[in-house]
Amino acid sequence: MHSTEIRYFLAVASCGSLSAASQQLFVAVSAISRQIQRLETQVGCPLFERHARGMVLNDAGKIFENHVRRSLLDMEHALAEIKGLTAVRRTALRVACTDGAAFSLLPLLCSRFRQQRPGVSFHLNVVDTQQIAALLSRGECDVALQFSLFAEPAVDVAGSWPAPVLLVMQRDHPLASRQIRLSDLQAYPLALPHTGTTVRQLFDLACQMGGTFLEPVLTCNNFSTLHTFLMQTPLAVTICSQFSVMYPQVEQELILKSPGIEQMSQRSLQVQTASGRKPTQAQTLFVEFACRELQRQDRQIREAFAL
Template identity: 55%
Template sequence: MHNTEIRYFMAVVSTGSISAASQQLFVAISAISRQIQRLENRLGVTLFERSPRGMQLNDSGHILANHVRRSMADMELVMAELKGIKAADQTTIRVVCTDGLAFTLLPNLMARFRQLHPRVSFFLSVGTARQVPDLVRNGECDLAIKFSLAPESGVEVLASFPSPVLVFMKADHPLATRDIQLADLNAWPIVLPDQSATIRQLFDLSCRMNNVFIDPIFTSNHFSTLYEFVRQTPNAISVSSHYSILCSARQDGMTIKTINRDQLSQRTLQLQTEMGKPRTAILNTFFSFLKQELHTLDQQCRQDFALQFR
């Protein structure tokens, strides 16, 4: 396949139409259309579903686009290595995560890593629990950090940490000094993430299994919004992993509590990367840094808030 065909193909993928690709590349629409047709003839398959609204990749198109993205990422990796970019030199690490982890944990860890390696840059993207594995498999990141309920195909798990569903509230809340059962939450304003979050799915499942019905007063798909709402609402309670709030809870006057239900202990926090993806020295250094820091933060949080779970 010729570079021009691939370049025009990826331009249509990124813009969604031949006309938009034409404007992006400053190339005639007919030339782009001709190269796409030539590429499809060469491969013997169509790559797009054509409609008045634009060009949408079909299954074959997705396979090719993902292959091109991985090849481009691998080429960037090779070029970096050939230029001698190692841990002390400049490079960009692409990270994807789910929402709660972008609140305070990853910004703190990335800032701390850059103090050790000041020429490293980060590009952080936030996706849903369903989107993140796709970004990993498609080679669109170097590392994913997410909460997981089950094994996922096409990803390599570099490290895994227990991450049960916990509750958090202000330190002066009436429940802050006693053991908590699910039914106890009914008497207080409950703030929850939406149903796309794995923590909400586990929480709802546990409530159903224990015949507890909870009607939240506030729901959002942004963790920072939930957190601030709890801070501003008297006696409010929300659910979280300790990893999402361990960098902010103490300074904000919050406390973290466990609910002793097995159903709430099924999640893990995972460091993931694409299966078989080659790694630079700086990536391996970052992986090792994250493993150690997450272990240390976990142990400190358990001690600070007297948390007991496996």
């Protein structure tokens, strides 16, 4: 539905080089280069900074890419309305989230929503926190769930819940029945997310403020790995929010403990959509469903663990 120049432009912008775009499109590098030059002639200025290792969008290119992607998204919405997809007969929702929400929360939200709306399918993209706002602004996802430390620009927040950093362990762990200080964790195997996550950043900040040095026995950027290690190591401790283990905590006999440290309570789980963009009916229904379900489950788990 859009010109060859635009298609090649977006491919180079995403891939970062002519050769990578050539492999993605199965088109000769020379043909892509000619179309990019033709587009730049039509626009009236260069759109890329050309380097030995590739091509990077300049300021004009970034402006052009943003408008192109918004136009394509508007076209998709128009086609969806024409085909009656906004009646939620058959439609796909693009959802982005960070790793903690991908472990059990979002798969179960998608499953339960489809029990009510079986015509809806999902494309779930698990990315770092820094990427979610960009995906929303470029129109590459419809709904996002992420743990946030501050307000994101160009994002509408449909729902927000405190998501403090909690200690997670098996129910028969020696620390399970007592108040915990961070220094108590020195005697037990500690499994932690990598340092790029908000949960790890707040945990490390609390340790620094309290003068506590903790060395994990396992560091990983995948919560499923941390969870499996926890279940196979009776004395192990990991960290997450109540949302990461919201559904499986009972059957898998986990317990959540708050160390009561202010620095570990400075983030929230947010349901986000792109600001200024008209949602489809399926998107609106899923956002409303997710907010209701999160509100209900959050209340139950806080009561169960006195959080």
